[in-house]
Amino acid sequence: MIEVEVKAHATNLNEIEEKIVELGASREGEEYQEDLYFNAPHRDFAQTDEALRIRKIKNENSEETYITYKGAKMDKVSKTRKEVEVAVEDPSKVADILQSLSFRPVATVRKNRIIYTLGELIITLDKVHGVGDFVEIEIETAEGEDTKEALNEIFGTYSKIGIENGFERSSYLELMGIH
């Protein structure tokens, strides 16, 4: 799976939410995410631009855990990269396995996320604790597919909601000064 994704700083999330609703976006839900990021013993993810995390997601109805690997970014304008995510049963056991393999926990990112979809776009409104407010627009494509069209659609949508700058390629982890 390739995640074609562009993130932007948001000065007013409520205003952005109104605009995407006007475009016809549907609200999929709201959740609290807690991401524990790890670095590897055999290479430095800050250098290789990879990421490995355990994500806990809590919403009204459930609590879920995922392991996620993200590969290096694949172009200069977006956050397009390989992403593999798999549901797991128990976050503390996964952390124990990773630490037994000498992976080191480096930081925790906490955020409240509201999720919308608009056609094939996934639009998320994030309040990242200690970092700030952001909007992300994402399309998931198969590996090997051309990502240019997806990027055009994403930037076109940003334009429609009045966002022409403030795009941010750094991860929340990097914005926290960790990585």
Place this chain on the structure above:
Amino acid sequence: MIEVEVKAHATNLNEIEEKIVELGASREGEEYQEDLYFNAPHRDFAQTDEALRIRKIKNENSEETYITYKGAKMDKVSKTRKEVEVAVEDPSKVADILQSLSFRPVATVRKNRIIYTLGELIITLDKVHGVGDFVEIEIETAEGEDTKEALNEIFGTYSKIGIENGFERSSYLELMGIH
């Protein structure tokens, strides 16, 4: 979790099964297990005596997947070691994550396992494809607990079912000549 475990070569699994049933063991089930073992990029598990695997378990009713980490063996007579196991959703995604992190698949071990319990003992009768027949007796203890008593109970049970030798500390992987 510490797994205190002793394995023995079995010349006649049916006979052993009769004897453990006579001792009062209860049959918990039968399953097919397929274990894909990985080696690490930053240390050689054949040297460090660790193991990392994806286990698929199939029985009549279900198909499950687990990631398992095993630490180095902790004594000279048994296979006692740290073990962390966590259920995951999708074996191919886990393999993709491990390979993205430069872990390499080294071998697959396939076996048919019949599982009994006898008090706190777990007794398994294994037909390991291409390797042979084995019985394993195991007790799970908390980390930090004394394992001597557990070992006494395990060897006492082996004695009761007429097994006084043929104990095997090598893993199935090692017996396959892989590791």
